[in-house]
Amino acid sequence: MTDHDAAPPAGLSRRKLLGAAGVGALAAGALGAGAGYAAGDKPVPVVPDKDALPIDFDGRHQAGIVTPAQDRLHFAAFDMTSEERDDLVSLLKDWTKAARQMAQGNDIGDFGAVAGAPYSPPEDTGEAQGLPPSGLTITIGFGRSLFVDAKGDPRFGLDGQLPERLIEMPGFSGDRLDPAISGGDIAIQACANDPQIAVHAIRNLARIAFGRASVRYSQMGFGRTSSTSTAQVTPRNLFGFKDGTANIKVEDEKDVEAFVWAQDGDGPAWMTGGSYLVSRKIDMRIETWDREPLNGQEAIIGRAKGSGGPMSGGDEFAPIDFDAKDDAGQPLIDLKSHVRLAHPDFNNGAKLLRRGYNFVDGSNGLGQLSAGLFFLAYQRDPTTQFVPIQRSLAGLQNDLMNEYLVHVSSGLFACPPGVDAKGFWGEGLFA
Amino acid sequence: MTKLLASIGIAALATVSLAACASDPSDTKTSGGALTVKATDSQCTVSGTKLKAGPSTFKVTNAGSKVTEFYVYADGDRIMGEVENVGPGLTRNLIVDLPKGTYEGACKPGMIGDGIRQTLTVTGEAAAPLSDSEELTAAATSYERYVKSQSDTLIVKTTEFVDAVKAGNVDEAKKLFPIARTYWERIEPVAEKFGDLDPITDGREPDAKAEGVDFTGWHRIEKQLWVENNTEGMDPYADQLLSNVKKIVALGQDAPLTALELAQGSKGLLDEVATGKITGEEDEFSHTDLWDFKANIEGSQAAISALRPVLVEQDPALVKDLDAKFAAVDTELNQYQDKTTGDWTFYDKLTDQQIKQLSDAVAALSEPISKVAAVVAQSA
Numbered sequence: 001m002t003d004h005d006a007a008p009p010a011g012l013s014r015r016k017l018l019g020a021a022g023v024g025a026l027a028a029g030a031l032g033a034g035a036g037y038a039a040g041d042k043p044v045p046v047v048p049d050k051d052a053l054p055i056d057f058d059g060r061h062q063a064g065i066v067t068p069a070q071d072r073l074h075f076a077a078f079d080m081t082s083e084e085r086d087d088l089v090s091l092l093k094d095w096t097k098a099a100r101q102m103a104q105g106n107d108i109g110d111f112g113a114v115a116g117a118p119y120s121p122p123e124d125t126g127e128a129q130g131l132p133p134s135g136l137t138i139t140i141g142f143g144r145s146l147f148v149d150a151k152g153d154p155r156f157g158l159d160g161q162l163p164e165r166l167i168e169m170p171g172f173s174g175d176r177l178d179p180a181i182s183g184g185d186i187a188i189q190a191c192a193n194d195p196q197i198a199v200h201a202i203r204n205l206a207r208i209a210f211g212r213a214s215v216r217y218s219q220m221g222f223g224r225t226s227s228t229s230t231a232q233v234t235p236r237n238l239f240g241f242k243d244g245t246a247n248i249k250v251e252d253e254k255d256v257e258a259f260v261w262a263q264d265g266d267g268p269a270w271m272t273g274g275s276y277l278v279s280r281k282i283d284m285r286i287e288t289w290d291r292e293p294l295n296g297q298e299a300i301i302g303r304a305k306g307s308g309g310p311m312s313g314g315d316e317f318a319p320i321d322f323d324a325k326d327d328a329g330q331p332l333i334d335l336k337s338h339v340r341l342a343h344p345d346f347n348n349g350a351k352l353l354r355r356g357y358n359f360v361d362g363s364n365g366l367g368q369l370s371a372g373l374f375f376l377a378y379q380r381d382p383t384t385q386f387v388p389i390q391r392s393l394a395g396l397q398n399d400l401m402n403e404y405l406v407h408v409s410s411g412l413f414a415c416p417p418g419v420d421a422k423g424f425w426g427e428g429l430f431a
Numbered sequence: 432m433t434k435l436l437a438s439i440g441i442a443a444l445a446t447v448s449l450a451a452c453a454s455d456p457s458d459t460k461t462s463g464g465a466l467t468v469k470a471t472d473s474q475c476t477v478s479g480t481k482l483k484a485g486p487s488t489f490k491v492t493n494a495g496s497k498v499t500e501f502y503v504y505a506d507g508d509r510i511m512g513e514v515e516n517v518g519p520g521l522t523r524n525l526i527v528d529l530p531k532g533t534y535e536g537a538c539k540p541g542m543i544g545d546g547i548r549q550t551l552t553v554t555g556e557a558a559a560p561l562s563d564s565e566e567l568t569a570a571a572t573s574y575e576r577y578v579k580s581q582s583d584t585l586i587v588k589t590t591e592f593v594d595a596v597k598a599g600n601v602d603e604a605k606k607l608f609p610i611a612r613t614y615w616e617r618i619e620p621v622a623e624k625f626g627d628l629d630p631i632t633d634g635r636e637p638d639a640k641a642e643g644v645d646f647t648g649w650h651r652i653e654k655q656l657w658v659e660n661n662t663e664g665m666d667p668y669a670d671q672l673l674s675n676v677k678k679i680v681a682l683g684q685d686a687p688l689t690a691l692e693l694a695q696g697s698k699g700l701l702d703e704v705a706t707g708k709i710t711g712e713e714d715e716f717s718h719t720d721l722w723d724f725k726a727n728i729e730g731s732q733a734a735i736s737a738l739r740p741v742l743v744e745q746d747p748a749l750v751k752d753l754d755a756k757f758a759a760v761d762t763e764l765n766q767y768q769d770k771t772t773g774d775w776t777f778y779d780k781l782t783d784q785q786i787k788q789l790s791d792a793v794a795a796l797s798e799p800i801s802k803v804a805a806v807v808a809q810s811a
Contacts (some may be wrong), residue, residue: 024559050516053498053516054516054518054521081788081792081800104521104523105514105516105521105523106522106523107524107526109487111488111526112488112524112526112730113526114528115486115488115526115528116805117805117808117809118805119804119807119808119809120595120802120804120805121801121802133516133518133523180783207798210791210795210797210798211756211795211798211799214790214791214794309529327568363759
């Protein structure tokens with residue numbers, strides 16, 4: 001029934017259900033319209049929209065990782081303002097409860113936005129009233145700084161729980177990281193098909209946290225830049241190119257197990273079934289990119305701008321022939337092209353599950369768009385996946401695209417496995 | 432007072448009516464303050480069909496295989512409330528405020544058709560206003576004493592400040608400015624009751640410009656002292672300031688705050704900190720914001736102290752939380768006070784990191800403070 005649960009409960013599959021609902025919807029639409037005319041003020045039945053439906057919160061894995069990427073993102077990194085273990089545990093419990101309520105399309109709390117006492121501030125902030133669940137997923141990850149302080153001493157009594165794979169991210173050539181928008185003790189990724197729903201989720205979780213944790217930085221993303229399912233059309237990034245063509249797809253269970261989920265024995269037991277999230281805010285130099293000729297842009301990416309097919313020929317999903325040469329004997333896929341340097345063939349077979357979002361934070365004082373890609377990638381082991389791939393790409397000597405990119409923020413978070421109906425996020429840490 | 436109490440009565444009633452739903456199984460067959468609706472592909476079972484007027488929560492659980500929705504209709508299928516997109520196996524809540532009358536609840540498996548319907552009967556009226564409790568009166572009286580003590584000193588210190596300004600004694604005036612304001616900031620909710628006096632006494636320059644009125648009051652003199660480093664032309668502003676402060680004090684004593692206003696004031700003072708002091712916007716020329724910051728916190732704490740007996744009785748956990756959060760703000764803030772002179776660090780000398788930590792501490796306190804008014808309203 002869920003897209004993120006490897007052991008689905010008995011019953012109809014979501015796919016079957018959607019199919020049935022979809023057919024029903026068409027019929028209903030026609031009938032409803034007729035009935036509406038006949039009965040005058042009778043409400044016209046709503047046509048079910050699959051983007052409006054809820055996604056199960058509980059499951060073996062957290063939702064929001066292999067869930068087909070929704071259109072909108074609100075991401076926030078928090079720092080604990082309390083050093084008390086009890087505060088951390090109670091926060092995770094309160095967050096889990098609220099996140100589950102919101103994922104189901106409910107207001108948070110017992111009385112929600114409008115049923116509480118009139119002199120009480122409403123429990124729920126209220127901007128999601130009347131909106132459908134909209135595929136909301138809320139995914140949590142823990143930063144290295146939650147486990148150890150700057151001196152390397154344990155925090156919150158989490159001695160021995162720090163996963164080896166939750167490394168201090170090494171620097172990469174060309175990085176211009178701003179510490180104020182990097183790292184963080186806890187990250188929360190809220191994705192939905194309605195931006196109001198994603199914003200509502202982070203806003204309410206931030207409010208619950210006051211006194212225990214505070215927002216270190218946050219980021220809105222307005223459009224997905226990766227497809228994570230074969231059922232999705234490949235979207236485009238702000239360079240105008242299809243992005244995520246070769247991404248890990250949910251349907252490829254072998255890849256998902258090998259490259260996304262932490263397995264037994266990979267690290268501490270509490271991470272089994274979890275995944276490591278790398279976040280990078282990548283500013284794009286939009287205006288200079290737009291002045292680059294088409295053939296230059298295509299050489300830099302290694303793909304055709306229109307079809308998304310590799311420069312070695314074929315359609316979007318055609319296999320890439322890295323050895324193909326033009327009449328002059330030059331490689332069709334440039335040696336420094338993004339597609340070559342990022343490809344598993346040149347990175348010991350390493351793959352990532354990318355789940356990034358386009359962002360525009362207004363403009364800078366020079367009239368240039370403050371825009372780019374909020375890169376999010378899930379993986380089983382950053383030390384053999386993101387780090388070597390980024391090393392291969394980083395620096396002006398490598399990926400041609402780097403002339404148009406600046407990495408300004410970086411984060412690495414250990415996302416625990418999913419919860420059951422009674423559990424809470426990261427419960428295994430406190431067992 | 433009477434008008435205010437009437438609305439408190441309604442507040443109390445709303446809470447009571449929800450609780451009543453929960454505690455009277457013979458009448459409504461509900462639990463946990465909510466009605467349950469079990470929707471299957473062919474059935475729609477509401478746990479209670481006789482409801483009390485006011486907000487009711489329907490917990491709609493979809494035990495069927497189709498996406499469903501639940502409506503509450505009044506006569507003629509007027510929609511009183513609806514919840515859509517309830518996936519199989521999930522529960523969504525519908526909160527709907529129903530006046531006395533007859534309604535229909537309808538589940539719509541597959542989100543189509545007229546739905547499977549059930550009649551709901553809502554009875555009851557709003558209760559008569561409740562009388563004020565002695566404890567609330569005592570709280571208001573206690574705070575009145577605080578306001579009195581603060582306003583007496585406010586007049587003394589404002590007089591000293593005004594005298595220094597008029598004597599052209601710039602250094603002395605600069606020294607007295609944040610000190611006199613301390614007494615002002617502690618009882619600001621009193622001043623804010625008098626809509627026209629507050630802006631001419633404590634208004635900011637951009638607002639005066641926008642309104643097309645003369646920039647007057649504390650901050651007009653502050654600007655002259657810190658930007659021009661003199662007191663030229665300040666005599667009329669100084670006289671006006673003292674006269675308005677005296678007026679506010681007199682009006683405040685004639686119309687003391689009610690317990691509820693006092694609860695709202697304790698929150699208002701923290702909002703002042705969050706919007707004016709944390710941003711360094713209030714004292715933009717002198718950067719003496721931390722004096723005001725501390726005074727706002729003290730004023731808020733005084734209001735809470737006055738309400739303490741009521742709060743301890745109604746919500747001891749909230750009191751414990753408030754105590755801890757006030758202490759945390761004090762710890763954070765007090766590190767910026769010179770223990771010998773009593774002076775505070777100037778706002779422009781604080782780092783971004785320090786400001787963030789102060790802001791976090793105030794936010795942590797503001798959440799429990801925002802719950803105080805409801806407790807007071809409930810105990811009326």
